[in-house]
Amino acid sequence: MSLTSAINTTKAAFRNMGDQSSVISTNIANDGNENYVRRSAVVTNTIFGASTVVTQRNQQLALLLQTVSTNSQSKAQSTLLDGLETLKSSLGGNEYELAPSTYMSTLQSSLQAFAASPGQLALAQTVVTDALDVANSLNRVSTTVQNLRADADAEIESQVAELNRLLADFKTANDTVVQATATGNDPSNALDTRETILKEISGIVGVSVVVRENNDVALYTADGTTLFETIPRSVSFSRTYTYSATVNGNAVYIDGVAVEAGVGGNTSGEGSLAALLQLRDDVAPTFQNQLDEVARGLIEAFQETDAGGANPLPGLFTWPTGTVPASGTLEPGLAASITINSALVTSSGGDPTLLRDGGINGAAYVKNPTGGSGYSDLLLTYVENLSTSRPFDPAAGLDTSSGLLTFSTNSIGWLEELRANATTATDNKTALYERAFQVYSSKTGVSLDEELSLLLDVEQSYKASAKLVSTIDSMMQAVLDMAG
Template identity: 50%
Template sequence: MSLSSAMNTAQAIFNNTGTQTSTVSKNMANSGNADYAKRTTIVSTTLFGAQVSTTVRAQNEVLMRQNLGAISQNSGQQSVLSALGDMRSVMGGTDYEMSPAKYLEALRNKIHEYATRPSDQVVGAGVISAAQDTVTALNTASSEVQRIRADADKQIEAQVDKLNNLLAEFKVANDMVTTETAVGGNPNDALDRRDSLLKQISEIVGVSVVNREHNDVVLYTSDGTTLFETSPRKITFERKLFYDASTAGNAIYIDGVAVDASTSANTTALGSLPALLQVRDEIAPTFQAQLDEVARGLITIFAESQNATPANKAPGLFTWTGYTTTMPAAGTVIPGLAASIRVSSVAAATPSLVRDGGINGAAYTKNPDNNSSFSTVLDQYDQAFDTSMAFDASAGIDVQKTLIGYSSNSLSWLESLRSSATAAGESKTALLARSTEAYSNMTGVSLDEELSLMLDLEQSYKAATKLVSAIDEMLQALLNIAS
C-alpha cells in the first residue's frame, strides 16, 4: 500500500465514522421519542474503499397498520366507556342512589304507609314530598342525559376541527416526503412527522393507508371514504347548542359522505367520531326513552277516573307540562316526558286529595263524605305498583313489567352496557399496548445497541488515528533521509 492510498483509507474511515457517529448520536438523543424511527447507516465497498452509501430508516408496514388499527379501536372504546361512566354518575354512582328507581321505591313505601294510616295528614304530606323527589330525580336525569348528548356534540365539533388541522399538516409532511424521495434527498424526518400525524388521525377516525410512487400515500377511512389524496378532503359538521329528547343531531360528512354511528357496548367504532355518534344518537336516547317510560308509568298509575265515565281519565298526583285533555297512550314513548313531569299543584296544596281523589274536581272524588279512614284509592295505587303494565319496545328493555321492576331493569341495562364496555376497553387497551410494543421493538431505538455501536466506532476512529500516525512517522523519516 502506498502512503497516498493509506492516507485515503484513513480519510475514508474518518468520513464514515463521522457520519455513523452522527447517526448514532441522533438515535440516542431520540431514544425516548415514540414518533422517532431508528436510523442505520449503510457502508458499502467501492473502488475507492468503504463508503457510507445511505442512511435508512427502520419501518414495518404490517406492524404500523396493526398499531393504527389498535389506536382507532381503543380510542372509540374509551369514548363510549367515558360516556357510560358519566351516565352512571348521573344515577348516583355504584349504588345508583340518585336513580328514579330508588325514589320510586320510597314513594311506594309512603303510599303504603298512607294507606295504613289514611287519617294521618303528616304521612299524606310525606307522600307529596316523596312524589316531588321522584319528579326531581326524573327531571334531573333527563336533563343530564341531554347534557351528555350536547357534550358529545361539542366533542364531535372539536374532533372534526382537529382532524381538518391534522390533515392540513399531513399534506405538508407528505409533500416533503415525496419531494425528498423524488430528488434522492433524505425524507426520514418528514416520514417520522407523517407517521406521527397518522397516529393522531387514527384516534379520530379509522385509517387505511395506500402507498404510491415516491413514498406518496393515500388515506381512506375504514369504510372506504377518501380522506386524503394529494390534498385533504373536507370534514364538515354543524353543532347544535341545545338538546332535548326530540332533538336529532347533525351528521358528520367526510368528502360528502356521512359517517355512520358505531354499535354495541364492545363498540365497532374505529376512532372517536363514530363512537361519539353512538353515544349521542343511540345510547343516550335509548336511556332517555326508558326515563320517559318511567314517567309515563307514574302518570298512568296515579291517573284519576271520572265517576260517571270511568274510561275518562285525567292526570292525578302526577301531570306534565303541556297537558291538555289526552292521557299518554299505553306502551308508547312520549319523548321528553321525564323532563316535563311534575307534581300536581292541587295535590301539593291539599295532600288529602291523593287519598280521596278529586284532584281534577268533584267529578273525580271517591270519598265524598270525607271519611278520614278512607283508603280505597291509596290501596289501588299501592296495588298498581305490583301490576304489570305495557312499555314501548323501542326503549330497549322489557315490554311488560311492573313500574319499579322496569325502572330497576333500566339500571341493569345501563350497568350491563357499562360492564361490557369496561371489559372491551381493557382488552383493546392491552391490544394497543402489545401492538405499540411490537412496533417499537422493530423501529425504536435501543440505547444498549447504540452504545455498543458507539464503542465500535470509537475503535475504528482509534485505528484511523494510528494509521495516520504511522503515515506521519514514515513521511518524517523520508524527509529526514532527503535532508
C-alpha cells in the same frame, strides 16, 4: 497500497466515522421519544469502489399499521365508556341511590304506609314529598342525558377541527417524504413526522393506509371513505348547541359520506368520532326514551277518572299539557317536564289528602265523597298500579309489557349491561394496543445500551484510523528525508 491510496482511505474512514457518530448521536438524543424511529448508519461501497455511509430507518410498516388500528379501537372504546360512566354517576353510582327506580320504591312504600293508616295527614305529606323526589330524579337525570349529548356534540366539533388540521399537516409531511424519496435524499425526519400525525388521526377516526410509489401514502376510513389521497378530503360538521329529547344532532361528513356511529357495548366504532356519535345518537336517546316511558307510566298509574270511570286526567303526577299521554306510546321529553300536581302541595295551598279521596281535578273526580278517614281503596289502587303490567313503547329498547317498577329497574339493568360490556372491552382493547405499541417500540425505538456500544466501536475505529495517519506521516517524512 500507495501513500496516496492510504491517504484517501483514511480520509474516507474519518468521513464515514463522522457520519456514523452523527447518526448515533441523533439516536441517543431521541432515547425515550416514542415518535422517533431509530436510524442505522450502514457503510456501503459505491459503484466506483469508494466506501460511504447510508442512513437506514428501522421502519416496521406492518407493526405500525397494527398499532394504528388498535389505537383507533382503544380510543373509541374508552370514549364510549366515559359517557356510560357519566350516565351511571347521574343515578348515584354503584348503589343507584339517585335513580328514579330507587325513589319509586320509596314512594310505593310510603303509599302502602298511607293506605294502612289513611287518616294520618303526615303520611299523606310524606307520599307527596316522595313523589316529588321521583319527579325531580327524572328531571335531573333527563338533564344529564341531554347535557351528555350536547357535550358529545361539542367534542365532535373539536375533533372535526383537529382532524382537518391534522390532514393538512399530513399533506405537508407526505409531500416532503415523496420529494425526498424521489430525489434520493433522506426522508427519515419527514417519515417520523408523517407517522406521528397518522397516530393522532387514528385516535379520531379508524384509518387504513395504502403505500404507493415514492413512499406516497393514501388514507381511507375503516368503512372505505377516502380521507387523504394526494390532498386531504373535507371533513365537515355543523354543531347543535342545545339538546332536548326532540332534537337530533347533525352528521359528520368525510368527503361527503356520513361517518357511521359505533354499535354495542363492545363498540364496532373505530376512533373517538364514532363513539361520540354512538353516545349522542344511540345510547343517550335510548336511555332518554326509557326515562320518558317511566314518566308516562307514572302519569298513567296515578291518573284520575270521573265517577263514570272516564275522562282521565293527570293526578299525582302531571306535565305541562295537563293530559294523560296515550298508553304505550312514547312522549319525547316527558321526563324533563313531569312534575307534582300543585293541588296536593301544602306550600302551594294544596291538600295532600286529595290523593286518598280523589278530586285533584275537581268534584267530579272525588272517590270518597263522605271524606271518611278510613278510606284506602284509591291508595291501594295506586300501589297496585305501580306493579301491574302495562304496555311500553319499543323505542325504549326494553320489554314492551311489564310493571312500571320492573321497567324502571330494567332500565338500570340495560345501562349496567352496556357499561359492563364496555368496561371489559376497554380493558381488552387497551391491553391489545399497549402490546402492539410495545412490540412496535421494541423494533423501532432506541436502545441506549446498544447506541453506546456502537459509539465505542466508532471510537475504536477512530483510534485505528488515527494510528494509520501517524504511520502515513512517518512514511511521508521518510520519503522527504530521502529526497534530501
